[in-house]
Amino acid sequence: MPELPEVETIRLGLAGRVVGKEIAEVSVWNTRMVRTQPGGAQEFIYLLEGAKIQAAVRRGKFLWLELDDAKALVIHLGMSGQVHAWDEKPAERRKHEHIRVEFTDGTGYTHVDQRTFGKAEVVDLVPCADGFPGGRGSKMPMMPASATHIARDPLDLGFNVVTVARQLRRSAVAVKTLLLKQELVSGIGNIYADEALFACGLHGSVPGSSLTQKQAVALLEAAQQVMRAAVEVGGTSFDSLYVNVSGEPGYFAISLQVYGRNGQACHKCGNLILRENIGGRSHHYCGTCQRLPRRSRKA
Numbered sequence: 001m002p003e004l005p006e007v008e009t010i011r012l013g014l015a016g017r018v019v020g021k022e023i024a025e026v027s028v029w030n031t032r033m034v035r036t037q038p039g040g041a042q043e044f045i046y047l048l049e050g051a052k053i054q055a056a057v058r059r060g061k062f063l064w065l066e067l068d069d070a071k072a073l074v075i076h077l078g079m080s081g082q083v084h085a086w087d088e089k090p091a092e093r094r095k096h097e098h099i100r101v102e103f104t105d106g107t108g109y110t111h112v113d114q115r116t117f118g119k120a121e122v123v124d125l126v127p128c129a130d131g132f133p134g135g136r137g138s139k140m141p142m143m144p145a146s147a148t149h150i151a152r153d154p155l156d157l158g159f160n161v162v163t164v165a166r167q168l169r170r171s172a173v174a175v176k177t178l179l180l181k182q183e184l185v186s187g188i189g190n191i192y193a194d195e196a197l198f199a200c201g202l203h204g205s206v207p208g209s210s211l212t213q214k215q216a217v218a219l220l221e222a223a224q225q226v227m228r229a230a231v232e233v234g235g236t237s238f239d240s241l242y243v244n245v246s247g248e249p250g251y252f253a254i255s256l257q258v259y260g261r262n263g264q265a266c267h268k269c270g271n272l273i274l275r276e277n278i279g280g281r282s283h284h285y286c287g288t289c290q291r292l293p294r295r296s297r298k299a
């Protein structure tokens with residue numbers, strides 16, 4: 001599933017290709033992709049045709065296009081969603097192409113989704129409670145009504161590392177699970193949670209409440225650093241499911257320290273990278289470099 005760096009890469013691609021354009025025509029081939037639009041595909045198309053795209057915005061893993069009528073086109077990538085921008089209209093519908101948006105200048109984009117866990121919807125923009133822009137790429141303190149439960153992400157201008165660190169420390173839940181809670185801090189998924197924990201030498205099962213404020217801040221800053229580095233190289237592609245709007249993969253996989261490396265040697269100490277389950281998600285860690293909670297540590 002795309003996490004912040006992958007969605008940011010897609011957002012950057014869209015920002016350069018679709019912002020300022022007017023939508024001429026919209027095609028929906030699979031109505032499952034607009035299943036949350038109250039009026040279905042017909043309403044989805046009606047609301048989009050003639051609208052102008054003002055900005056490509058992201059908060060966490062949430063991506064939307066700001067429209068000129070206080071609405072937003074929200075693009076949920078799900079597990080296998082891809083957005084392909086094109087300069088010339090493809091002659092035929094491509095495999096798994098469910099939605100096509102054409103602009104008045106003849107360019108457009110295609111929303112492809114192999115497993116159709118993703119979707120698209122047109123929703124109202126509502127004011128942000130904290131007055132900061134809705135997300136990266138926006139100048140307006142507005143966000144889609146369907147995304148107001150999503151917390152600010154570590155790369156957001158409005159992200160307050162001190163406040164979020166305090167919130168992390170208020171919970172006795174495993175810190176790995178807390179990092180994945182999009183209502184607490186958004187954008188971090190399994191890959192970058194494991195990488196941030198490794199960078200701080202913390203085991204994912206450490207309860208949030210056992211962290212010092214300094215440790216909690218360091219952990220969030222590590223998440224910032226690893227995700228910034230991943231954005232630089234276009235995110236992490238493990239399979240052909242994640243590519244940017246030009247169809248190219250990201251190159252962060254070679255920089256991963258623990259995620260997906262179970263059974264291999266730790267780059268820091270040479271011992272084995274292990275994997276275990278925390279809160280239903282796999283946690284990759286170095287048994288030597290990452291400290292376990294005191295009570296479960298062997299004497």
Ligand SMILES: [Zn+2]
Nearest residue numbers: 266269286289
């Ligand atoms: Zn190690």
